[in-house]
Amino acid sequence: xxxxxxxxxxxxxxxxxxxxxxxxxxxxxxxxxxxxxxxxxxxxxxxxxxxxxxxxxxxxxxxxxxxxxxxxxxxxxxxxxxxxxxxxxxxxxxxxxxxxxxxxxxxxxxxxxxxxxxxxxxxxxxxxxxxxxxxxxxxxxxxxxxxxxxxxxxxxxxxxxxxxx
Numbered sequence: 001x002x003x004x005x006x007x008x009x010x011x012x013x014x015x016x017x018x019x020x021x022x023x024x025x026x027x028x029x030x031x032x033x034x035x036x037x038x039x040x041x042x043x044x045x046x047x048x049x050x051x052x053x054x055x056x057x058x059x060x061x062x063x064x065x066x067x068x069x070x071x072x073x074x075x076x077x078x079x080x081x082x083x084x085x086x087x088x089x090x091x092x093x094x095x096x097x098x099x100x101x102x103x104x105x106x107x108x109x110x111x112x113x114x115x116x117x118x119x120x121x122x123x124x125x126x127x128x129x130x131x132x133x134x135x136x137x138x139x140x141x142x143x144x145x146x147x148x149x150x151x152x153x154x155x156x157x158x159x160x161x162x163x164x165x
Contacts, residue, residue: 026055028088028106029062037066038074040124047123048099050090050131053106057083067122068129071109072159092130093137107133114138114155118147127162129155 031051035044044051044066052071053062065071068089074080075087087109092098094105098120112131115138122128130147132138138149150158 025108026085028053028086028104029055031064031103035062035064037070037123038063039070040066042066044123048097048101049120049122049128050092050095050101051123052087052089052109054087055085056081057085066124067126068109068114068131068155069122069126069159072129072156073163076156076160076163089131091133092141093132093134107131110152112152114150114152115142115145115147116150116155116158118142118145120145127159129159 031044031053033043033045036042037044037047044064047066050068052065052068054065054071054074055062063074065074071087071089075084088106089109089112090101091105091107091112092101095101109131112133113135114129114131116127116129118128118130118141120128120130129150130138130141132141135149141147142149
């Protein structure tokens with residue numbers, strides 16, 4: 001009986017470990033020179049400002065976005081896939097410049113703070129939510145470029161409102 005209990009406990013442990021691996025959050029991909037925006041069909045390197053990537057479950061290729069605005073809109077549109085494994089945005093606190101937001105400085109979208117309402121526009125023009133991994137960097141950006149520092153959910157609401165106008 002004792003051996004059977006050990007077997008059952010070991011089997012449960014293995015099953016729990018497998019299910020945790022299935023739920024693992026995929027790591028962000030480094031942006032490559034051929035990364036193409038999902039909505040605009042243009043190379044991301046042709047645009048300045050922060051970018052985004054969404055990793056869908058069951059695929060190894062990220063869905064690239066030339067702006068954070070497009071990344072967040074993908075999440076809210078009912079016709080887009082909902083099997084999302086992870087969402088990453090450029091951490092502009094680590095960006096070399098606005099024109100070159102970096103290829104590897106990604107942050108989970110929900111972990112970032114955003115500046116909305118600034119004088120900086122994202123790719124293809126229009127309102128942008130500028131993400132930062134450090135609240136102080138976001139505050140400094142807002143001081144220099146206007147806008148308000150908000151959470152991910154607040155940024156989503158602002159961009160949804162702008163899209164509905």
